[in-house]
Amino acid sequence: MGYPQDTLSADEQLVLHRHPHFKTLILPFVALVLLTTGAVLAWQWSTRADISDTAATVVGIAAGALWLIGVLWLFAWPMLRWATTHFVITDRRVMFRHGIITRTGIDIPMARINTVQFRHGLIDRILRTGTLIIESASDDPLEFNDIPRVEHVHSLLYNEVFDTLGEEESGRR
Template sequence: MGYPEDTLAQDEQLVLHRHPHFKTLILPFLALVILTTAAVLAWSWSRNADMSDSASTILGIVVGALWLIGVLWLFAWPMLRWATTHFVITDRRVMFRHGILTRTGIDIPMSRINTVQFRHGVIDRILRTGTLIIESASDDPLEFNDIPRVEHVHSLLYHEVFDDEGDGPRRS
């Protein structure tokens, strides 16, 4: 049993599980391409430059180390952050979990939700993403950014919270 199924209570039904929208990964992928291109160009230049073999080797090692540090910091870390961020709706609650080394989470019981809103600009509308805003009974509104298909999630959550017909959870 994988996440989030292993966090559900007995008889709790999973309705929706999402990671942040892929747009959060565009800059890390761009950084990977730029870093790799720069490293290949620097390594190529060092091989063709008029310098000793030991200087060329040292420069290659430095370029490789800088490339590795850059890839870990600008690509791998954001990918891990994306993969460990979960937005989950069940028939009983809304869960949000994020973090790599230190995990943070919040659960909002369906019975405590007062208002469900969404917001998205032109670019977000094109990419079918946006911000979901949930107001609970006694807390400030919580904003969840980069939720894929935010209008669908908004509608689904609204029906889970405010549907009086009781026909059970909606599936997506």
């Protein structure tokens, strides 16, 4: 069993599991392309330039080291951050988990959710993403950015909250 299945209780049902929208990975991919292009150009220059073999080796090693550091910092780290960020809706709660070294998470029981809203601008509407805003009984509203298909998630979450409230009212009678 993988995440989030291993975090659910025995009779809890998974409704939705999302990572942030792919738009969060556009800049890391651009950085990868630019870093790789720069490293290749530096290496080609060092092999063709009228410089000593030692200088060419130093330029090659420096270009490779800068490329590696840049790829780890500007590409690999954001990819790991994206892969370890989870927005999960079950029939009982909303879960949000993120972090690589230090994990952070929040669970919001369905019965405590008062308001569910979404917000997205023109670019977000084109990309079918946006911000989901959940207001619970005791806390300030929580904003979850870059949720894919935010309108669908909003209506799905609203239906889950409505179903939970219906179950509580029928259980009280």
